[in-house]
Amino acid sequence: MKEALIQKEVLILDGLCAGFPARRGEVRVLDHVSLSVPKGKITGLVGESGCGKSMTARAVMNLIRHPGRVTGGRILLEGRDLLSMRKKERRMLQGREMAMIFQDPMSSLNPVMKVGKQVDEAVLVHEHVTHAEAKRRTLEMLEAAGVPDPERRYHSYPHQLSGGLRQRIMIAMAMVCRPKLLIADEPTTALDVTVEAQILDLMKEMSAKGTAVLLISHNLGAIARVCDDVSVMYAGKIVEQADICTLFDRPRHPYTRGLLSAVSSLRDGSEVLSVIPGHVPNLARLPAGCSFSPRCSCRGKECMEKTPEMREISPGHRIRCLWEEPGKKPGEKELETEGLAAE
């Protein structure tokens, strides 16, 4: 059973914790994050800025900046534990078996090097091939990433390309060694909507070819368009996990519900937009009990005392919330709105 699981799941995070040392103890930025990214699917990780979603990607890619560090849990890439590996071994996996693309394609590309050469380099680092072979592979990959006229673009410099093209180059660079896992951290945030749609389609194509994709985004629209499974993060913890349709049709965690109604109220022509009151809490001073409780519309006394654990409410649908039926608990408070929001 377990063997079979490992075959299908390319990446498994198991109780991953990460933190920064602080004056008193440690600020925990990732708190027991568990999720799996299966082959050929796109797994979404959604949350607001500062919730730890980028940190998760960085932990997997060993890119956490000093003095932050992974403090616990396991990261399994096809069953191999990355955290117990030697540094060199782990580095060799990076780029070859797993690759990452970032939000800003301009600052991730070297401005004084032809983009084609940069993609070549990605091949040459990991595989013993000739330069001509590397170039052939690059051109093939640029074509696959939807770069028009790859021969000409091969010789361009990053500043000569548009944002969308740059992101395509980044994807080509990540995919050129045919990694099993692609982590995309807000890949479309810096792009215009019309280009965003194209890049999302490209990611879908890549996953259909067998790559496992972890798509990190704050944009629920982008997540809804391409993901198969979604995890919602809040204040360093995953608060809800489900397949895409369940999550959007029957969200159970109050935070997810708040996010979804915030987005949909923008579209359904309502006079006043729905909001989640308050702000994302400072990780150094999380409230007692459930981290979301101060902003929660259906918090009870228990929520401020007891920290909820992740539990499965239906197959594949997990939430980190105490209530059986959120929103229907007797004695609940009215949804508070902040500032001028309530009218």
Add this chain to the structure above:
Amino acid sequence: MSEVLMEARNLVKDFPAGRHRAVHAVSDVSLELQEGKTLGLVGESGCGKSTLGRMLMHLIPPDSGEILIRGTPVTWLSDADFMKYRRMLQMVFQDPYASLNPRMSVRSLIAEPLETYRLHESRQETTRHVLELMSTVGLPEEFLHRYPHQFSGGQRQRIAIARALAPDPDLIICDEPVSALDVSVQNQILNLLKSLQQSRGLAFLFISHDLSVVRFISDRTAVMYLGKICETGPTEDVFREPLHPYTRFLTASVPMPDPHRRQERPKMAAGEMPSPISPPAGCRFHPRCPYAMPECSRTEPKLRRCGERQVACHLEK
């Protein structure tokens, strides 16, 4: 129909880009802002919408064209002569992390416009007004002596809005005021802006790339592509039944937060907006337009009026 507060006629702005070349940021744009109404200006990055906003704000001079405030031409006034109009116009910028001087406290930030226009005699009066403004935008009093870095993006944007409200303006130009914010916070700010508009009778020029935001806040919408306006009209009409192919393309591209409607998106023109250094001849959208006709690459369509709306396309006649 309400009074025209500000009008732009045939504004043109080119920025030099190396030898004998220029970025044609804004080419021949005319628009009207009405008292107490919101005009949404949408377009992709680089379409010239921010340049247009800054020209209206008298921050950069246009190459040609005219700007009128309540019928008075103000385009070529010197900064000193423009001062009496400046009070009527204020601006909220995109990035609340960059638009507030990190070395000034909330008090001095909000007091700056009050002091600039010498609205109060004494320091106490100024402080009282600052506190009043802070409560209007939903900032607690105890934040008075804090510095911008101590606030979240949403609260910083509230500070920026308080600054813009300080001289009691008639028009606020909002340049992407919520695009740097998270969804839930973004909605708080949008609600705030909308209620301020209703309670104070403000007019807004709301510049954004986010169509759903513009749809929520604007009475009228103008769509800009490569330095030109390709469609204007009442917001609901523009979104429900876009006339220009670009508007159609844009509205269809917005990802819906609904996994069941994935397949609904029509396949449309690929590619990206060309560089504004060498815009295509004829209709500027024709290289990406699925309905392009031979005429489109030859002559440039004029912005034509049809009912309450205006559209620049050869298909709409």
Add this chain to the structure above:
Amino acid sequence: MLRKKEKQIVSDFEHRKADPAGPSEISEAYDLGEAETFGKLMLRMFRENKLSAVSLLVILLMILCTILAPVLTPYGETDMDLLNRLQPPSGDHWLGTDEGGRDVLTRLLYGSRVSLMVGIVPTLLSMVLGALLGVMAGYFGQWTDTVIMRLADIVLAFPSMLLAMVIMYTLGGGLFNVFLTLTLMNWGSVARIARSETLRLKKSEFVEAARSIGVSKWKIIFRHILPNCLPTLIVLFTLNVPAAILTESSLSFLGLGIQPPGASWGLMVNTGRQFLYNAPWLSFVPSAAIMVAVLSFNFLGDGLRDVLDPRLRKQ
């Protein structure tokens, strides 16, 4: 209708105040309940940055010693004692004597007058002059920029020692002329840096925001641009102080600055050089003094830069 809305706003606002989700998200524990006075600022520096606080004490101590020099030592600055030349440190002469039999400690104390003054005064003057001119050049651009920066280029392109010698030669020696010379020598580089900072800040959104409000040019310069140039300027200051102390010593060495038998640290290092083998303390002691002064200024500069930046306030 509007009334009702306003009431709603107020009650919302009050409600929010009681809501723990509101103010609690403020990221700092630091209480900034009121505007900060200079004394509080210094206190904060002591708390947050011990090293710079110690440096400040050292500098104050040095200045105190300088003022109290006549009380602190029984010898005069130029009292010669030819029988006790080049004596190593002893009970009578804690730091030994020099080639004229003068007490080294005494000369060190008196010399610090010249050296500290030469380190601080012209550096400050050149910072003020250079920063003002540089910011103006950067902000106004056009002909202002051309005139100021070409002047700065001339100053920078001219061999600085030669420039100093020409000025000192025409004006004659003396402390005031040393100040003048050093100020004229240094403002160019300060202006350069202030200008480039200004060009960067001029494009920032908060300057644009101030312009959109209609804040006047000079207010923008003094409230928005100069305070944000401060970190760079403070670092530059701490680098220029030791340079000025050393330049003064070279000038003295060339016979253009302070003349023997008057004392300055630079002069003492230079004259002590000839006796490096027989009496190493002669140059070692003033060198150590220069080093301590320079280090103190550097640490103080670092501390000041951090303490003046609201963003760096410790959580």
